[in-house]
Amino acid sequence: MADEIILRVTRYRPEQSPLPFHEDFAVPFRNDMMVLDALAYVKDHMDGSLAFRWSCRMGICGSCGASVEGTPRLTCSTFLHEIRKPIVRVGPLGHFPVIKDLVVDMDDFMRKLQQVMPWIIRESEKPLERGEYSQLPEQVELYRQQSLCINCMICYAGCPVYGLEPEFIGPAALALAYRYNVDTRDHGSKERLARLIGRTGLWECTYVGECSVVCPKNVDPAGAIQRLKAPGAIQAIQILLPPILRR
Amino acid sequence: MPSTWWLRNPRYFLYMLREVTSIFVYLYALAFVVQFLLLADRGLFDAFRVLFTSSVFRAFTGVVLVMAVVHAITWWSLNAGVFRIRLRGRTLPPAALFAGGMLAWIVVSGLVYLLVFRGF
Numbered sequence: 001m002a003d004e005i006i007l008r009v010t011r012y013r014p015e016q017s018p019l020p021f022h023e024d025f026a027v028p029f030r031n032d033m034m035v036l037d038a039l040a041y042v043k044d045h046m047d048g049s050l051a052f053r054w055s056c057r058m059g060i061c062g063s064c065g066a067s068v069e070g071t072p073r074l075t076c077s078t079f080l081h082e083i084r085k086p087i088v089r090v091g092p093l094g095h096f097p098v099i100k101d102l103v104v105d106m107d108d109f110m111r112k113l114q115q116v117m118p119w120i121i122r123e124s125e126k127p128l129e130r131g132e133y134s135q136l137p138e139q140v141e142l143y144r145q146q147s148l149c150i151n152c153m154i155c156y157a158g159c160p161v162y163g164l165e166p167e168f169i170g171p172a173a174l175a176l177a178y179r180y181n182v183d184t185r186d187h188g189s190k191e192r193l194a195r196l197i198g199r200t201g202l203w204e205c206t207y208v209g210e211c212s213v214v215c216p217k218n219v220d221p222a223g224a225i226q227r228l229k230a231p232g233a234i235q236a237i238q239i240l241l242p243p244i245l246r247r
Numbered sequence: 248m249p250s251t252w253w254l255r256n257p258r259y260f261l262y263m264l265r266e267v268t269s270i271f272v273y274l275y276a277l278a279f280v281v282q283f284l285l286l287a288d289r290g291l292f293d294a295f296r297v298l299f300t301s302s303v304f305r306a307f308t309g310v311v312l313v314m315a316v317v318h319a320i321t322w323w324s325l326n327a328g329v330f331r332i333r334l335r336g337r338t339l340p341p342a343a344l345f346a347g348g349m350l351a352w353i354v355v356s357g358l359v360y361l362l363v364f365r366g367f
Contacts (some may be wrong), residue, residue: 002342070255070256071256086259141333148345158257160248160252160262163248163252164248164252206262206266207325208258208262209258209262209325209328209329210256210258210259210262212329213328213329220330221330222328222329223330242337
């Protein structure tokens, strides 16, 4: 690769211009350089006004998601040399309102996350002296994959259904609903499913599968949503039955 | 989102292709079911059978077969990429999932063919 790479960044500064525009930055190239390193170089040496989120630099915090060459990715986990292009396009995550440059508004995602109640719901708590709620390794394995979600919202940026229907609860929130529904310590699956079987929930997912492809932690939201559909359908049918026939 | 969103990404394109192929399969299934509804009227049923065995309908059947194959390939390749199935402590590779799915589809299709057209 050349000693230099052009980073074509989508800029958006609503206080100066109502429309987004592209700006090119020639960044020195190293083989071990991530896209985030290039953005940091621009901010430190070329334009301090460039806005982007980042924190851990190791694919854990989920802050640095952006669209790299049209694909939503964590910029801290994407090598520049993987892209193999002299000009690398970086923009904000798709389907979210942009606040400034690469910083998007997360409020909609946070609202949807709370909607699915991503916490353990107990019918009753046992006294502390009776110890913790223990689980067997195979019980942990039921939800381990979905518990790896880092809320980076990359699946939302990849999901065309969310782009077309913004009210859709979306992949990460539904994957987390699945994660708690299959947790043997949880008693809230019916309550949670009741929130998911409406118009904006499970049935909006048409199984494009892009959320699982782009997920940087292999959470497999598409698989989790499909696995929620069977109990969701059963619960939806049960609502139509007379109370005596409901379980 | 622009109406051409599905041209942005090859995986979106494959998704749309898979959705479109369903329409052909649906139309064939509809024509197949209509036969049974017409059984009550022998004249109508015979007329429909003539239509069903015409060269135009045979060509349509060929198109449906191609669409069904495309649908199966895109659907199972999607599943293979999406699902991570563990067997004896190991995650099955996507190629094995795809091959297993296609094999199951071919076996079930063969059984349906034998049942419907050969009566076992």
